[in-house]
Amino acid sequence: MKTFLCVIGFVMIAFVSTANAQDRKPLETLKEWRGDNPNEGLAKDSSKFITNAKDLEKLWKAWDIKEKLPEIDFAKEILLVETTRGSRLNLKASLDEKGDLQPLGLATRDLRPGFRYVMITVNKAGVKTIAGKAITPVN
Incomplete structure (x- = not known):
């Protein structure tokens, strides 16, 4: 009986997860930048999204990215x-209704x-x- 209930529970979780995923549409990646930095402490305070040039420039300098600062609208x-x-790391985005x-x-575990x-940049x-x-x- 416990096994049956566990299976039912997993099926329900899968069903709910699938339903939520179907409500989202994938967004096209417009531009992408990748790199690494030896100072792992710098990653802890970084924002997960940036909406203005001032914050982008601040991050670019803090992480000492050698590539030219991009112009983003x-x-x-x-x-x-x-x-x-x-x-390894990949980044995608989706938008719900x-x-x-x-x-x-999605990153490797090593x-x-x-x-x-x-x-990445995506359409706003x-x-x-x-x-x-x-x-x-x-701003």
């Missing part, structure tokens, strides 16, 4: 940021010194919140 795009201590943008970072990062149209948090207006 924050009136039309949002920058999502994800970090990991694993050796209520306008909640949900970033999804821990390495420092951290790896991925930053229809986005009202990011992972349930309100977006600050572009």
Whole structure:
């Protein structure tokens, strides 16, 4: 009987997860930046999303990214940021019917010194919140 109830529980969880995933549409990645940094402490205080050029420049300098600071039209795009201590990291995003943008970072479980990062831009149209948090207006 316990086994039967466990199986039913897993089926219900799978059903709910599938239903939630079906309510979201994947967003196209417009631009992407990847890299690593030897100072893993820098990753702890980073924002998961950036909505203005000033915050992007601050992050770019803090992480000492050698690549030229990109120009992003924050009136039309949002920058999502994800970090990991694993050796590989991918980042995607989806949007639900209520306008909640949900970033999804997938990383390997092998821990390495420092951290790896991925930053992507996605279209801002229809986005009202990011992972349930309100977006600050572009300055």
